[in-house]
Amino acid sequence: MARARPGDAGTKVLKAASTLFYRDGIHAVGVDTVAAEAGVTKAALYGNFGSKSGLVVAYLRERDRRWQEEVDRITAAHADPRERVLAVFDAYEAWLSRDGYRGCAFQNAASEFPDPADPVREVVRHHKTALHGYLRAQLRRGDRGDPERADALADELMLLLEGATATSVVAQGPQPFETAKRLARTLTA
Incomplete structure (x- = not known):
């Protein structure tokens, strides 16, 4: 080599x-x-x-950067905040299908590093918090009258995304994202 x-x-x-x-x-x-x-x-x-730990942190940060680019690319085609939120489900499906449905690298890393104070877990938290923040910001833009409702809805959508991600690994296919997006469409109506 x-x-x-x-x-x-x-x-x-x-x-x-x-x-x-x-x-x-x-x-x-x-x-x-x-x-x-x-x-x-x-x-x-x-x-x-x-160290290996430093490499793992760099790997996750780079994956987070690439994920953010993917979400930005897919959601940029939508002006409506609700449609941007729904497009995140498409981004997840596209990302995981390309990676062979091995699941979320951040969920996988969290399961391998159980200590909440580990630097790896800090990167995982940052990634998930950023995604939640994106959803919350879009929902608040779309529902200016009730920020508490938007915040609660962001929590619910995160559960749908995380559940669909885990279930897609078992199903080895996109069906969980299709179901989750359908539910998200109802919740955001």
């Missing part, structure tokens, strides 16, 4: 880790495997990320 050029080792490590951590699980993949897959030395991996 060819070794990475200086300067792009971090990018190669992050790409390899992203594939391996998502496919096989974070704890199941060692740094030796990531380094070998990336074509870099372990010293290059540690030089870029400091």
Whole structure:
């Protein structure tokens, strides 16, 4: 396997880790495997990320960044806040179907890192809080008269999204998102 050029080792490590951590699980993949897959030395991996924990945090942050781009791309086609909220269900379905229905990387990471104070869990919380905030902001725009209703509805929609995500792993298909979106359409009417 060819070794990475200086300067792009971090990018190669992050790409390899992203594939391996998502496919096989974070704890199941060692740094030796990531380094070998990336074509870099372990010293290059540690030089870029400091530790496996640092690499896991970087992997989740990069996944969060890419997810935000996906949501922005899919929801930008809709001017109506309600339609933007519903488009998030489409974004989830598209994202997870592309990844082979292995579930939410953030849910998966949370299950592997049970300590709420772990830096990995902090990234997971940030990701889920940002999504909840997006839903809440859109719902408040669409229902200016009752922010409490919008907040409660954002909570309900998060449960629908998270449930559909977990159920899609078992179903290995999009049907849970179709059901969840139908319910979300009713709730937001």
